[in-house]
Amino acid sequence: MSYEKQTWQTGDTVTSAKLNHMEDGIASAGGGGTGGGVLIVGINMQTMTLDKTWQEIHDADMAFLKVVRSDTTVSWMPVLTVLVDATCEVTFLATNPDDGTSIIMLFSSASADEYPVYVS
Numbered sequence: 001m002s003y004e005k006q007t008w009q010t011g012d013t014v015t016s017a018k019l020n021h022m023e024d025g026i027a028s029a030g031g032g033g034t035g036g037g038v039l040i041v042g043i044n045m046q047t048m049t050l051d052k053t054w055q056e057i058h059d060a061d062m063a064f065l066k067v068v069r070s071d072t073t074v075s076w077m078p079v080l081t082v083l084v085d086a087t088c089e090v091t092f093l094a095t096n097p098d099d100g101t102s103i104i105m106l107f108s109s110a111s112a113d114e115y116p117v118y119v120s
Helices: 016-031 054-059
Strands: 038-041 062-068 074-084 088-095 102-109
Touching: 038 054, 054 074, 054 088, 062 088
Parallel strands: 038 062
Antiparallel strands: 062 074, 074 088, 088 102
16 A cells, blocks of 8 residues: 655644554655665664664665764765675675775674674
8 A cells, every 4th residue: 555645734733643644654664664665774883883683674675874973974875785694794885985985894793683793
């Protein structure tokens, strides 16, 4: 079922039904549901640990790593691979802020329900 956009007019009453309709649309687009949609992954820069589990990243239709640098510059890095072997790995395509070259960032966790940590 596709989302039916609401067109609001001045004077319209905000109701729980209208708000729930909006929440359902957000959830079905991947903003709060399980699986599907675009997943925004954050990173703790002190521990270099992602804020989503390997499984959450795996289940998303698309995932991006959002990195906020100390100078408040924001970088968006798409996920390249999500693999299971001896460890659960996820890689992101990054751009080196110093020279603009592309690099691959590898994160790993021991199981699917853990938060991956930067490896190389």
